[in-house]
Amino acid sequence: xxxxxxxxxxxxxxxxxxxxxxxxxxxxxxxxxxxxxxxxxxxxxxxxxxxxxxxxxxxxxxxxxxxxxxxxxxxxxxxxxxxxxxxxxxxxxxxxxxxxxxxxxxxxxxxxxxxxxxxxxxxxxxxxxxxxxxxxxxxxxxxxxxxxxxxxxxxxxxxxxxxxxxxxxxxxxxxxxxxxxxxxxxxxxxxxxxxxxxxxxxxxxxxxxxxxxxxxxxxxxxxxxxxxxxxxxxxxxxxxxxxxxxxxxxxxxxxxxxxxxxxxxxxxxxxxxxxxxxxxxxxxxxxxxxxxxxxxxxxxxxxxxxxxxxxxxxxxxxxxxxxxxxxxxxxxxxxxxxxxxxxxxxxxxxxxxxxxxxxxxxxx
Amino acid sequence: xxxxxxxxxxxxxxxxxxxxxxxxxxxxxxxxxxxxxxxxxxxxxxxxxxxxxxxxxxxxxxxxxxxxxxxxxxxxxxxxxxxxxxxxxxxxxxxxxxxxxxxxxxxxxxxxxxxxxxxxxxxxxxxxxxxxxxxxxxxxxxxxxxxxxxxxxxxxxxxxxxxxxxxxxxxxxxxxxxxxxxxxxxxxxxxxxxxxxxxxxxxxxxxxxxxxxxxxxxxxxxxxxxxxxxxxxxxxxxxxxxxxxxxxxxxxxxxxxxxxxxxxxxxxxxxxxxxxxxxxxxxxxxxxxxxxxxxxxxxxxxxxxxxxxxxxxxxxxxxxxxxxxxxxxxxxxxxxxxxxxxxxxxxxxxxxxxxxxxxxxxxx
Numbered sequence: 238x239x240x241x242x243x244x245x246x247x248x249x250x251x252x253x254x255x256x257x258x259x260x261x262x263x264x265x266x267x268x269x270x271x272x273x274x275x276x277x278x279x280x281x282x283x284x285x286x287x288x289x290x291x292x293x294x295x296x297x298x299x300x301x302x303x304x305x306x307x308x309x310x311x312x313x314x315x316x317x318x319x320x321x322x323x324x325x326x327x328x329x330x331x332x333x334x335x336x337x338x339x340x341x342x343x344x345x346x347x348x349x350x351x352x353x354x355x356x357x358x359x360x361x362x363x364x365x366x367x368x369x370x371x372x373x374x375x376x377x378x379x380x381x382x383x384x385x386x387x388x389x390x391x392x393x394x395x396x397x398x399x400x401x402x403x404x405x406x407x408x409x410x411x412x413x414x415x416x417x418x419x420x421x422x423x424x425x426x427x428x429x430x431x432x433x434x435x436x437x438x439x440x441x442x443x444x445x446x447x448x449x450x451x452x453x454x455x456x457x458x459x460x461x462x463x464x465x466x467x468x469x470x471x472x473x474x475x476x477x478x479x480x481x482x483x484x485x486x487x488x489x490x491x492x493x494x495x496x497x498x499x500x501x502x503x504x505x506x507x508x509x510x511x512x513x514x515x516x517x518x519x520x521x522x523x524x525x526x527x528x529x530x531x532x533x534x535x536x537x538x539x540x541x542x543x544x545x546x547x548x549x550x551x552x553x554x555x556x557x558x559x560x561x562x563x564x565x566x567x568x569x570x571x572x573x574x575x576x577x578x579x580x581x582x583x584x585x586x587x588x589x590x591x592x593x594x595x596x597x598x599x600x601x
Numbered sequence: 602x603x604x605x606x607x608x609x610x611x612x613x614x615x616x617x618x619x620x621x622x623x624x625x626x627x628x629x630x631x632x633x634x635x636x637x638x639x640x641x642x643x644x645x646x647x648x649x650x651x652x653x654x655x656x657x658x659x660x661x662x663x664x665x666x667x668x669x670x671x672x673x674x675x676x677x678x679x680x681x682x683x684x685x686x687x688x689x690x691x692x693x694x695x696x697x698x699x700x701x702x703x704x705x706x707x708x709x710x711x712x713x714x715x716x717x718x719x720x721x722x723x724x725x726x727x728x729x730x731x732x733x734x735x736x737x738x739x740x741x742x743x744x745x746x747x748x749x750x751x752x753x754x755x756x757x758x759x760x761x762x763x764x765x766x767x768x769x770x771x772x773x774x775x776x777x778x779x780x781x782x783x784x785x786x787x788x789x790x791x792x793x794x795x796x797x798x799x800x801x802x803x804x805x806x807x808x809x810x811x812x813x814x815x816x817x818x819x820x821x822x823x824x825x826x827x828x829x830x831x832x833x834x835x836x837x838x839x840x841x842x843x844x845x846x847x848x849x850x851x852x853x854x855x856x857x858x859x860x861x862x863x864x865x866x867x868x869x870x871x872x873x874x875x876x877x878x879x880x881x882x883x884x885x886x887x888x889x890x891x892x893x894x895x896x897x898x899x900x901x902x903x904x905x906x907x908x909x910x911x912x913x914x915x916x917x918x919x920x921x922x923x924x925x926x927x928x929x930x931x932x933x934x935x936x937x938x939x940x941x942x943x944x945x946x947x948x949x950x951x952x953x954x955x956x957x958x959x960x961x962x963x964x965x
Contacts, residue, residue, distance in 0.1 A: 238927070255622045258615075258642075261925040278622075278642075511920065511942060526916040531944075533897045552890040556875065563602070563625040578875060580895075 238263065239523050242299030242321075245306030246273030246281060248562040248571065249499050252507070253305065254278035256515030260523070265298040267291050268306075274563045275305075287313040296321040301522050303477060307333055307497050308380055324428075324476035324522040329497040332473065336378045336409045336494070343492045346468040350492045351484065352412030359400040365410040366396050372413040375399055377406050387445075389413075414491055416484035420453070423503040424466040425478045425517040428524040432470055433517065434463045435510055435530045438502045440482075444600045446569070449589070450502040451537040452509060458490055469495065478503070478518040501540065501571070508558055508576050509536035534578050535585040539592055541573035543599030546592075551575060554591045556584075568599050602627065603887050606663030606685075609670030610637030610645060612926035612935065613863050616871070617669065618642035620879030624887075629662040631655050632670075638927045639669075651677040660685040665886050667841060671697055671861050672744055688792075688840035688886045693861040696837065700742045700773045700858070707856045710832040714856045715848065716776030723764040729774040730760050736777040739763055741770050751809075753777075778855055780848035784817070787867040788830040789842045789881040792888040796834055797881065798827045799874055799894045802866045804846075808964045810933070813953070814866040815901040816873060822854055833859065842867070842882040865904065865935070872922055872940050873900035898942050899949040903956055905937035907963030910956075915939060918955045920948075932963050 239262045243250045246268030254264045254275060264279030267288075273281055280298060284291030286309040295302060295317075302323040304314075311331035317323050332338045343350045354365035356375065366373065371393070377386035388403060390396050390410075400408065419442065424434040436454040440447055456462075466481055480500030482493040503514035512520075512528025520527050544566050551557050556578040564572045575592055579585035603626045607614045610632030618628045618639060628643030631652075637645055644662060648655030650673040659666060659681075666687040668678075675695035681687050696702045707714045718729035720739065730737065735757070741750035752767060754760050754774075764772065783806065788798040800818040804811055820826075830845055844864030847854040867878035876884075876892025884891050908930050915921050920942040928936045939956055943949035 238925070251622075255619065258619045259922060259924045261641075261927040263641075277625075277627075512922075520916070525913060528916070528922070529919050529942075549889060552884070552892070555893050558623060558876075558880075558892070560623045561602070561625040 239519075240265070240298060240300045241519065241522075242295040242302040243267070243275065244286065244295070244302065244304045244309060244317075246270065246275040247305060248274055248564070249305035250275035251278055251562060252504070252560075253303075253499065253515045253518060256507075256513055257519050259516075260519065262519065263298075265295055267295050272565065277563060286310075289316075292317050292320075303518070303522050304330065305498055322522075325479070325497045326474060326476065329473040329475050329479070333495050333497045334379050336376055337407070339494060340409065342469065342472065346465075346472060348465045348468065348492045349489060351414045354410045356400065356408040356410050359398070362396060362400050362408070362410060366390065369410060369412045371396075374411045374413060375403060376409055376411060377403055378409055379407070414484045414486065416486050416491070418485050419493070420456070420458070420462070420483050420485055420490070421450070421500065421502040422462040422466055422481045422483070423478060423500055423506070423514050424463075424470060424481065425514070425521050425527055425530075426470045426475045427521045427527050428476050430471075431527050432467060433512075433527045433530045434459075434466055435503065435506055435514070436532055437462050438505070440502050443598075446542060446571070446600065447501050447540055448542075448598070449537060449539050449593075450505055451585075451589075452505055452532050454532045458485065458488070461490055465490065465492065477521045478514050501574075502538075504560070504574050505536050505538040505576055506530070507560075508578060509533055534580060535582050536579065537577045537585060537589050539575045539577065539589070539596065540571055541575060541596070541598065542571055543568045544597045545573060546595040546597050550595050551592060554588055554595075556588055557592060603883075604629070604662060604664045605883065605886070606659040606666040607631070607639070608650065608659070608666065608668045608673060608681075610634065610639040611669060612638055612928070613669035614639035615642055615926060616868070616924075617667075617863065617879045617882060620871075620877055621883050623880075624883065626883065627662075629659055631659050636929065641927060650674075653680075656681050656684075667882070667886050668694065669862055686886075689843070689861045690838060690840065693837040693839050693843070697859050697861045698743050700740055701771070703858060704773065706833065706836065710829075710836060712829045712832065712856045713853060715778045718774045720764065720772040720774050723762075726760060726764050726772070726774060730754065733774060733776045735760075738775045738777060739767060740773055740775060741767055742773055743771070778848045778850065780850050780855070782849050783857070784820075784822070784826070784847050784849055784854070785814070785864065785866040786826040786830055786845045786847070787842060787864055787870070787878050788827075788834060788845065789878070789885050789891055789894075790834045790839045791885045791891050792840050794835075795891050796831060797891045797894045798823075798830055799867065799870055799878070800896055801826050802869070804866050807962075810906060810935070810964065811865050811904055812906075812962070813901060813903050813957075814869055815949075815953075816869055816896050818896050822849065822852070825854055829854065829856065841885045842878050865938075866902075868924070868938050869900050869902040869940055870894070871924075872942060873897055898944060899946050900943065901941045901949060901953050903939045903941065903953070903960065904935055905939060905960070905962065906935055907932045908961050909937060910959040910961050914959050915956060918952055918959075920952055921956060 246266035610630035
């Protein structure tokens with residue numbers, strides 16, 4: 238038995254609980270929503286993210302606390318971590334919450350990244366555009382995800398008033414990267430410092446949301462990605478799963494962002510790897526030896542967004558596995574995913590195409 | 602979403618619920634125990650197996666009802682099945698509950714089996730011993746499992762009074778089989794008649810309880826076992842997972858028994874096969890297409906009986922997966938299992954040996 242407290246009660250917490258079943262783990266989720274989908278698998282404390290009484294209740298029910306939602310004030314995390322083992326560390330959450338802090342971390346560790354400038358005013362923006370050039374992407378420093386809180390600037394007319402258009406919040410301007418493709422790397426670090434890194438994953442986005450993730454065992458940039466991951470994990474004295482997103486340009490990796498939690502691009506590991514990201518996250522925070530992360534067979538993950546395809550038709554495609562998060566369908570909402578397993582790369586491509594033809598992903 | 606009612610709330614129901622998570626399945630378990638371990642994953646109706654009000658409540662909460670415990674009176678199952686889709690069919694449960702009916706089914710389908718005689722009195726027993734010879738195994742026709750309700754007769758003195766010693770219940774006498782090893786086959790049949798058969802599994806028992814199961818892909822008797830499985834499944838118009846136990850003698854298979862449910866010797870499929878026995882059981886009863894059943898990597902399952910080994914030490918053996926059923930430890934009780942995955946047969950043997958050296962299985 239182990240008692241796990243999770244800040245956040247969405248699908249990431251839900252799949253964490255599913256991975257904890259073999260450990261007879263008991264979960265408590267803190268989430269303000271009355272329909273937190275993880276609540277199916279544990280106790281649900283319905284309260285604000287930083288509600289102190291809720292934190293006390295979470296701690297009272299947990300041997301260790303973790304996060305599937307990272308946008309909670311760093312001070313609240315620090316206070317929580319003073320009362321109970323809590324991973325990942327507050328510093329990692331604070332860094333990931335702030336794009337400027339995140340980019341600065343990459344730079345300080347010698348990890349290449351796109352051109353970037355800090356933007357706290359329209360004047361800063363004008364200066365940054367002059368330096369970086371167009372096109373470029375203007376992003377809020379905090380609270381952006383799935384393409385929200387960002388704006389692509391293509392020509393001079395897009396620049397005028399853009400600072401105000403993004404709410405006069407602290408921003409960063411990122412140089413546009415003419416990348417070959419996007420990859421992510423999921424890594425896990427245990428309380429003892431042990432690190433495991435799953436194979437690099439190729440990601441395809443549509444309308445700013447992740448559409449498809451395909452692990453790429455043997456990718457020529459694997460060693461480089463692992464090197465970068467090790468640097469960040471060690472610097473943050475990290476515990477748990479972390480996701481790293483990179484742009485691939487030729488034989489270089491440019492760091493885009495980190496997520497201090499289990500990640501959508503790692504869902505394929507549930508069926509496709511020796512140990513899933515969810516199980517290894519639990520092993521890490523519970524101070525257990527980490528599981529091996531080798532891929533088992535060619536596989537892919539396709540997100541289900543807004544509406545489910547016909548379940549029978551999908552399951553008639555061989556090698557498919559259905560993941561319904563139990564969330565109310567809504568345009569643009571991630572409500573599930575489908576894993577596709579195959580015995581060869583060619584067969585995998587055929588099966589992905591078959592599933593894609595059935596998807597009715599409605600981005601609203 | 603699917604609503605599943607399960608008669609029985611032990612580890613088989615618990616793992617069924619774990620497999621149902623991706624379908625957003627909601628489970629209700631009927632079990633008289635106040636500590637039914639499946640209750641962690643759903644609603645628990647605590648009542649007798651044949652309690653009519655409990656059956657009504659189960660049906661009200663379920664789109665389909667299934668069984669993880671088969672020793673419930675056939676009439677109760679028949680009544681239940683009249684009110685709600687319920688699988689497997691009552692006839693299959695009734696057959697599996699009665700060793701004589703089971704052996705008669707094998708015989709009627711041309712499936713070889715050990716010598717067997719029906720024993721309803723000491724006189725029957727004496728006649729059966731004269732015909733079959735010694736050693737032989739005397740078993741109750743109903744309610745035997747894990748070596749309970751049976752007695753090995755080695756010499757004439759064991760025969761005298763043996764009918765009374767087993768409670769004067771209806772019995773069968775089975776000829777002793779000098780087998781090479783024991784195997785089981787897990788098969789699943791959908792509501793449409795579609796059948797899938799996992800690879801044959803080699804089982805090792807200790808003190809009458811299953812100790813270890815190792816799938817044997819490519820076993821020379823696979824086709825024969827599948828043929829026998831198909832005959833039984835079709836005859837019973839079966840829906841769901843069924844386990845078949847055979848003795849291997851040279852190039853023959855002798856049928857030992859069937860279990861009309863998911864089975865301990867199929868637990869390796871959770872990590873080791875394209876689709877687990879639990880998921881395919883749910884797909885079958887919910888009338889969804891069945892998943893592929895090919896094995897992914899060399900693997901094995903070791904039961905945890907009575908007491909857990911050191912968790913950290915087990916997880917330090919690469920490729921191990923921990924399954925704690927959340928049951929109170931008690932001598933001779935199955936409280937969990939450990940799956941071992943490997944990349945070669947040789948590595949698998951090493952890892953099995955490493956885990957076995959850690960087991961403290963206490964058979965009381």
